[in-house]
Amino acid sequence: MNPLYAELQWLPRVPDDFSDRLKAVRNSADPPGGALQALASYFLDLNQLNKLAKTIEKARAARASLDPLTPFRLAVLSNSTIDLIVPALVASAARHGIALEVIQPSYDQVAQEALTPDSKVNSSKPDAVLLAIDYRALPLKLSPGDADTASATVQGAIGCLQALRDGIKANSNAVCIFHTFAPPAEMLFGSLDRALKGTRRNLLDEINRELADFTLASGDVLLDVAGIAETVGLADWHNTQLWNMAKFSFSDELIPLYADHVARTVAAIRGKSRKALILDLDNTVWGGVIGDDGLDGIQIAQGDARGEAHLAVQHLALDLRQRGIVLAVSSKNTDEAAREPFEKHPEMLLKLDHIAVFQANWNDKATNIQAIADELSLGLDAMVFLDDNPVERGLVRKLLPQVAVPELPEEPAYYARTLAAAGYFEAVAFAGEDLKRAGFYQDNAKRATLQKQVGGVDAYLASLDMTITFQPFDATGRARIVQLINKSNQYNLTTRRYTDPEVAAAEADAEVFTLQVRLADMFGDNGMISVVICRSLQPGVWDIDTWLMSCRVLGRKVEHMVLREILEHARAAGVHTLTGAYRPTEKNKLVIDHFAKLGFAKVLEEESGLTRWELAVEGATPESAPMNVVSLGFLDDKEKLLA
Amino acid sequence: MDEGQIYARLTEIFQDVFDEDSIVVTPALTAKDVDGWDSLNHIRLILTVEKAFKMKFSTSEIGSLQRVGDLVALIQSRVQA
Numbered sequence: 001m002n003p004l005y006a007e008l009q010w011l012p013r014v015p016d017d018f019s020d021r022l023k024a025v026r027n028s029a030d031p032p033g034g035a036l037q038a039l040a041s042y043f044l045d046l047n048q049l050n051k052l053a054k055t056i057e058k059a060r061a062a063r064a065s066l067d068p069l070t071p072f073r074l075a076v077l078s079n080s081t082i083d084l085i086v087p088a089l090v091a092s093a094a095r096h097g098i099a100l101e102v103i104q105p106s107y108d109q110v111a112q113e114a115l116t117p118d119s120k121v122n123s124s125k126p127d128a129v130l131l132a133i134d135y136r137a138l139p140l141k142l143s144p145g146d147a148d149t150a151s152a153t154v155q156g157a158i159g160c161l162q163a164l165r166d167g168i169k170a171n172s173n174a175v176c177i178f179h180t181f182a183p184p185a186e187m188l189f190g191s192l193d194r195a196l197k198g199t200r201r202n203l204l205d206e207i208n209r210e211l212a213d214f215t216l217a218s219g220d221v222l223l224d225v226a227g228i229a230e231t232v233g234l235a236d237w238h239n240t241q242l243w244n245m246a247k248f249s250f251s252d253e254l255i256p257l258y259a260d261h262v263a264r265t266v267a268a269i270r271g272k273s274r275k276a277l278i279l280d281l282d283n284t285v286w287g288g289v290i291g292d293d294g295l296d297g298i299q300i301a302q303g304d305a306r307g308e309a310h311l312a313v314q315h316l317a318l319d320l321r322q323r324g325i326v327l328a329v330s331s332k333n334t335d336e337a338a339r340e341p342f343e344k345h346p347e348m349l350l351k352l353d354h355i356a357v358f359q360a361n362w363n364d365k366a367t368n369i370q371a372i373a374d375e376l377s378l379g380l381d382a383m384v385f386l387d388d389n390p391v392e393r394g395l396v397r398k399l400l401p402q403v404a405v406p407e408l409p410e411e412p413a414y415y416a417r418t419l420a421a422a423g424y425f426e427a428v429a430f431a432g433e434d435l436k437r438a439g440f441y442q443d444n445a446k447r448a449t450l451q452k453q454v455g456g457v458d459a460y461l462a463s464l465d466m467t468i469t470f471q472p473f474d475a476t477g478r479a480r481i482v483q484l485i486n487k488s489n490q491y492n493l494t495t496r497r498y499t500d501p502e503v504a505a506a507e508a509d510a511e512v513f514t515l516q517v518r519l520a521d522m523f524g525d526n527g528m529i530s531v532v533i534c535r536s537l538q539p540g541v542w543d544i545d546t547w548l549m550s551c552r553v554l555g556r557k558v559e560h561m562v563l564r565e566i567l568e569h570a571r572a573a574g575v576h577t578l579t580g581a582y583r584p585t586e587k588n589k590l591v592i593d594h595f596a597k598l599g600f601a602k603v604l605e606e607e608s609g610l611t612r613w614e615l616a617v618e619g620a621t622p623e624s625a626p627m628n629v630v631s632l633g634f635l636d637d638k639e640k641l642l643a
Numbered sequence: 644m645d646e647g648q649i650y651a652r653l654t655e656i657f658q659d660v661f662d663e664d665s666i667v668v669t670p671a672l673t674a675k676d677v678d679g680w681d682s683l684n685h686i687r688l689i690l691t692v693e694k695a696f697k698m699k700f701s702t703s704e705i706g707s708l709q710r711v712g713d714l715v716a717l718i719q720s721r722v723q724a
Contacts, residue, residue, distance in 0.1 A: 047659045083683045245702055246686045
């Protein structure tokens with residue numbers, strides 16, 4: 001087996017004192033969450049994953065807080081033995097910042113659990129249901145060469161999967177995570193299997209394609225097990241002896257890899273994927289040391305084996321940037337020397353324009369990475385740091401454990417593959433805004449420069465020529481709304497996370513007032529930057545269930561304009577009072593005074609730091625800001641038109 | 644690798660698999676004697692042994708194991724082969 005994947009070689013190797021450190025966590029009175037996440041960040045074999053999961057279960061049973069891990073309840077439905085997989089899922093989830101609770105029904109009860117309203121799975125109200133089923137669970141009738149029967153077989157299988165989904169939706173409204181199906185290695189005809197309708201391989205190809213289209217459209221999530229199996233090889237993925245002996249649907253040696261993929265996916269659902277890639281330069285982005293070798297000496301040319309390895313890193317970085325990952329540089333060099341290849345080397349793919357923050361100096365890299373995070377207004381847990389130098393990697397891991405730092409092999413040809421294999425940037429959906437995000441952060445740096453130039457804040461805001469657009473939730477905006485709800489940490493009053501179906505429910509509910517807010521300015525379109533959900537818990541009162549904003553537009557008085565919009569609709573709906581709460585988390589101190597600044601009166605302060613606020617709709621006149629206001633698609637607008 | 648070394652290595656493996664430092668492996672040890680030695684942990688044990696000794700066992704070999712002494716004999720036959 002390829003050890004990059006089977007042994008998760010981007011993770012540091014486990015230290016000899018792993019068991020002792022785990023015991024220390026078990027016996028310590030301190031909250032174990034942080035220490036467990038640290039221990040989970042090594043490559044762990046099946047037994048080590050099992051031990052770690054046991055410790056997590058013990059802490060949960062003792063009702064110990066698992067902060068800073070985010071709770072997630074996952075039900076697993078399977079036609080195979082998953083008893084050894086479940087602990088691996090729990091431990092791997094801790095690696096990705098998730099306190100995973102797994103609901104595991106009895107063996108091979110997939111349909112019963114999905115379709116019965118009060119089944120163990122449905123009554124446990126899971127956040128998501130993982131349909132961990134393999135091709136053996138599908139009603140596959142082989143009909144080589146018979147296209148009509150093959151098509152009916154494919155539709156029958158997809159119909160079964162949809163029925164499971166519909167049952168789960170109706171009974172628990174959880175997100176469904178579907179496996180694609182890894183075909184067995186055994187061929188019937190040989191290469192013809194791929195082409196001929198009705199062979200197992202051809203059927204599974206078609207089912208996988210239809211399933212992929214279906215999940216993309218339905219807002220469910222795909223776990224591409226067929227892709228994982230392809231990557232490691234079908235012959236290694238399927239262990240027929242283990243299936244016969246114990247009904248394991250794939251090799252035990254690949255459980256750590258599979259579990260990490262599930263954990264990434266769950267973390268992505270919770271908005272925990274990484275957002276920025278910080279690149280070292282010498283021997284990472286190019287071969288050689290620019291300060292020693294000079295512009296002519298570094299290796300970056302096509303046709304040079306070493307150079308092509310580093311070009312592959314640049315290619316991957318550019319592709320990531322195109323899908324919205326922010327790029328930054330941290331290099332120990334003079335600024336001038338570090339910039340020279342970007343400006344002058346004809347073979348460089350990366351240009352200075354692609355880099356949002358460029359830190360080339362002689363400070364230690366932890367300091368530089370902190371500076372990059374501050375400048376981008378992103379948390380350290382959004383950062384990935386790529387560096388060929390093990391000393392730098394070790395230092396950053398030690399000083400900034402929240403930053404993901406992949407191990408790299410000796411051979412630069414495998415740098416890009418290792419970074420990609422680590423899956424730091426896993427996404428479960430892709431919204432139009434993602435395409436533009438890397439640009440947003442760079443524009444922000446430009447705006448900051450402008451702010452320095454024009455002096456007064458109001459003059460600056462006026463100079464931005466902003467247009468703010470308000471709309472209720474709709475299907476077009478939903479993917480981005482779900483994304484914001486699940487990943488906004490700092491400017492987020494209540495940090496309530498909602499899944500796609502829950503957002504769709506709010507959208508359709510007449511008792512719920514929703515806002516999606518977009519902001520454009522002279523530098524371009526910021527896309528959707530704020531989301532509000534108000535629930536009418538009693539007549540005449542709207543409670544602000546969710547109010548969040550992208551930190552990209554901090555200091556633009558967007559929140560004042562949002563309040564004005566809420567008030568306008570509240571008045572139209574006969575609402576006399578707005579209520580709201582600030583629920584403190586580790587990350588949202590930024591908004592502790594949000595309601596006070598907007599003129600709300602504090603009515604309650606709990607010991608936990610939670611505060612409750614009220615505002616009388618009548619007579620409330622929040623400050624206005626210089627921007628054009630567009631309000632679209634509200635029911636009361638339609639009513640106005642009808643009247 | 645002599646028998647003593649195999650028992651020493653197996654003791655480490657058993658302690659790791661069953662997460663219990665007090666286990667000492669003897670020829671007469673059976674599943675009844677160890678807390679948590681159920682059919683699933685048996686598979687986990689065998690997989691761990693295969694990996695540690697870099698050998699694979701057949702389904703019928705695994706099925707015929709009654710006590711730890713049988714496992715040691717199986718490992719020895721492979722080491723000598």
